Structure formats: structure tokens, C-alpha cells
Amino acid sequence: MPVPPHGPPLGLRLARTAKAVSQAFDDALAEVGGSRPAWLILMSLKAGSGASQRHLADTIGIRGATLTQHLTNLEERGLLTRRRDPGNRRVHLVELTAEGEAAFRRMRDAAVAFDRRLHSGLDSEQTDKLEALLDRLRDNVTRDPAPADGRRGPDHDGYRRGANTPSAS
Numbered sequence: 546m547p548v549p550p551h552g553p554p555l556g557l558r559l560a561r562t563a564k565a566v567s568q569a570f571d572d573a574l575a576e577v578g579g580s581r582p583a584w585l586i587l588m589s590l591k592a593g594s595g596a597s598q599r600h601l602a603d604t605i606g607i608r609g610a611t612l613t614q615h616l617t618n619l620e621e622r623g624l625l626t627r628r629r630d631p632g633n634r635r636v637h638l639v640e641l642t643a644e645g646e647a648a649f650r651r652m653r654d655a656a657v658a659f660d661r662r663l664h665s666g667l668d669s670e671q672t673d674k675l676e677a678l679l680d681r682l683r684d685n686v687t688r689d690p691a692p693a694d695g696r697r698g699p700d701h702d703g704y705r706r707g708a709n710t711p712s713a714s
Contacts, residue, residue, distance in 0.1 A: 559682065566663070573659040577651040582607060582615045583624070584656065587649040590625065590641050597630065598637045624648050 552558070574584055585605040590596055596604070602612050616639060619625045624645035630636035641649065664672060 555682075569662075570656075570659055573655045574652055577655045579648065579652040579655065583619060583648070584652045586615060586619060587624065587641065587645060587652060590639060590645070591649050596639055598627070598639060601639055619645070622648075 571581055574580055582605075585607070586601065589601055589604045593600075598612065598616065601616075602608055605612075607615065616625065616627060620627060622644075623642055625639055625641055627637045627639050630638050667675070
């Protein structure tokens with residue numbers, strides 16, 4: 546039988562914590578003139594120079610008009626350039642400028658300092674345990690949930706293991 550919660554539900558506590566950590570990270574990046582989208586874009590460009598907009602979108606998970614808006618803003622600030630690929634005029638190549646390199650370093654330093662702040666008061670064993678717990682929580686919500694009665698659910702084709710008839714669930 547499940548144990549009743551002894552406080553707010555775990556998901557709510559995790560969501561509140563994630564929101565606070567996200568906001569604090571956004572604030573740390575803003576202090577050096579950055580933002581989370583700018584950091585993701587510059588970091589991705591730094592990892593592989595001359596990326597296409599499509600590759601960039603796939604890498605950082607920002608799509609279409611939203612990515613274009615961020616790229617336009619960063620280009621206007623002189624942090625990157627966009628040009629047509631000479632081999633395929635439909636493809637835009639995106640590259641960091643010297644100012645983009647400097648902005649990347651400022652945001653990287655802010656991200657490293659923020660990570661140190663998150664690790665404050667945690668030893669390596671606690672950090673390893675936290676990482677494992679976070680992975681477990683992610684896995685718990687990304688795989689098919691177990692039925693409330695604890696029995697194994699139907700396979701993907703609607704049949705229970707070892708049975709020759711469709712499940713009644």
C-alpha cells in the first residue's frame with residue numbers, strides 16, 4: 546500500500562524548485578548581458594562552428610520563428626553572423642563573431658559560477674545521489690506508468706505477456 550505524503554506532493558515541490566533554480570540561472574545570465582536562449586545558441590555554435598539554422602534548431606530545441614527571432618537579436622547585437630551556404634542557397638550558416646566569443650565566455654563564466662552555487666553544501670556523494678534521483682524522477686514520468694494494482698500492463702500491441710487474448714484494460 547502506498548505511503549501517504551508527509552508534505553506537499555513531490556511533483557509540486559520539484560516544480561517549485563525547478564522554477565526557482567531556472568529563474569536564478571536566468572538572472573545570473575542576465576547579469577552578464579545574456580539569456581538562456583542566447584546561452585544555448587552561443588554554446589551550440591561554440592561546440593561546432595558554422596552550424597546551419599536547421600542544425601542549430603535541432604540541437605537546442607528552439608523551432609522556426611522563435612529561433613529566427615533570437616538569431617536576429619543576436620545578429621543585431623553583433624554576436625553572430627548569418628550567411629547563405631554557397632553550396633545550398635536555401636541553407637543559412639550561423640557563426641560567432643569576436644564579440645560573440647566574448648559574450649560566450651562571459652555567459653560560460655556565469656554558468657560555471659551558478660553551477661558552483663548549486664553545488665554549495667553538497668559533497669560529491671550527495672551530488673551523485675541527487676543526479677541519480679533526478680534521473681529516476683525523469684524516467685518515472687517518461688515511461689509507461691505501472692497500473693495501480695501493481696500488475697504488468699499490456700504490451701504495446703494490447704496483449705499481456707504470456708496470454709493469447711487482448712487485454713481487457
